[in-house]
Amino acid sequence: ETGVTQTPRHLVMGMTNKKSLKCEQHLGHNAMYWYKQSAKKPLELMFVYSLEERVENNSVPSRFSPECPNSSHLFLHLHTLQPEDSALYLCASSPSQGGFGNTEAFFGQGTRLTVV
Amino acid sequence: DAKTTQPNSMESNEEEPVHLPCNHSTISGTDYIHWYRQLPSQGPEYVIHGLTSNVNNRMASLAIAEDRKSSTLILHRATLRDAAVYYCILRDGETGANNLFFGTGTRLTVIP
Numbered sequence: 001e002t003g004v005t006q007t008p009r010h011l012v013m014g015m016t017n018k019k020s021l022k023c024e025q026h027l028g029h030n031a032m033y034w035y036k037q038s039a040k041k042p043l044e045l046m047f048v049y050s051l052e053e054r055v056e057n058n059s060v061p062s063r064f065s066p067e068c069p070n071s072s073h074l075f076l077h078l079h080t081l082q083p084e085d086s087a088l089y090l091c092a093s094s095p096s097q098g099g100f101g102n103t104e105a106f107f108g109q110g111t112r113l114t115v116v
Numbered sequence: 117d118a119k120t121t122q123p124n125s126m127e128s129n130e131e132e133p134v135h136l137p138c139n140h141s142t143i144s145g146t147d148y149i150h151w152y153r154q155l156p157s158q159g160p161e162y163v164i165h166g167l168t169s170n171v172n173n174r175m176a177s178l179a180i181a182e183d184r185k186s187s188t189l190i191l192h193r194a195t196l197r198d199a200a201v202y203y204c205i206l207r208d209g210e211t212g213a214n215n216l217f218f219g220t221g222t223r224l225t226v227i228p
Contacts, residue, residue, distance in 0.1 A: 002159070033216060043160070043218040090159050092216070101148040101209030102167070105216055107159030 003027045006091050006108035014116055015081060021111045023074040023091030031100060032074040034066060035090040037110075043090065049074060050096075081115045088112055120204045125223040128194045136189040136222055138204030143184050146209045151178065151189045152218075153200040160203065160218070163189065167209070199226045 004025045013019050023032065034046040048056035049068040065077040074091055094105040121139040128134040150165040164171055164178045171178040177190040191198055203221040
């Protein structure tokens with residue numbers, strides 16, 4: 001248990017559906033991250049929020065929409081996804097005391113998404 | 117973001133030490149060297165990090181070359197539970213949060 005909780009753990013959705021992934025941490029961390037991990041591929045950094053402001057958007061299609069309403073919660077809203085978006089979506093958080101470089105990141109268990 | 121280079125895969129016998137190398141020849145003076153691992157069907161897990169000096173914790177040891185252009189993660193006695201993908205990452209200590217990039221890592225197989 002890392003202190004970062006993701007729900008749901010598994011999700012199957014059709015291409016016309018709208019769904020949301022949720023990430024929650026009560027570790028007092030200032031930064032939260034969304035990653036995508038497709039089969040046999042490295043983790044791809046999608047979005048980064050620092051102090052509830054988006055600081056990184058790595059050319060992610062607009063069908064993925066992040067939301068960070070407060071420092072403890074992060075959402076990834078999904079709509080009109082494609083089958084190739086099927087992947088493990090991971091959330092992480094990290095503190096900033098002394099600079100982010102000198103701190104560890106904590107990852108959730110991920111949401112296994114299947115788009116049919 | 118500074119890049120790291122790791123072997124794609126390594127094997128180790130159970131209960132023997134494992135030395136996982138990482139090259140980071142373009143490391144800057146403010147980059148911290150981090151190691152994470154990802155067990156099957158799980159999110160990545162922090163292992164250890166350091167700046168200049170060697171570091172030890174309950175999971176592993178980190179040996180950093182004097183010129184900081186390479187480092188080695190040392191698992192003192194490999195167990196079957198250590199079979200995972202190990203990632204070596206550089207995180208700039210001076211910039212903001214957006215520097216947690218993962219490469220392809222080293223897949224460690226532990227042989228019983």
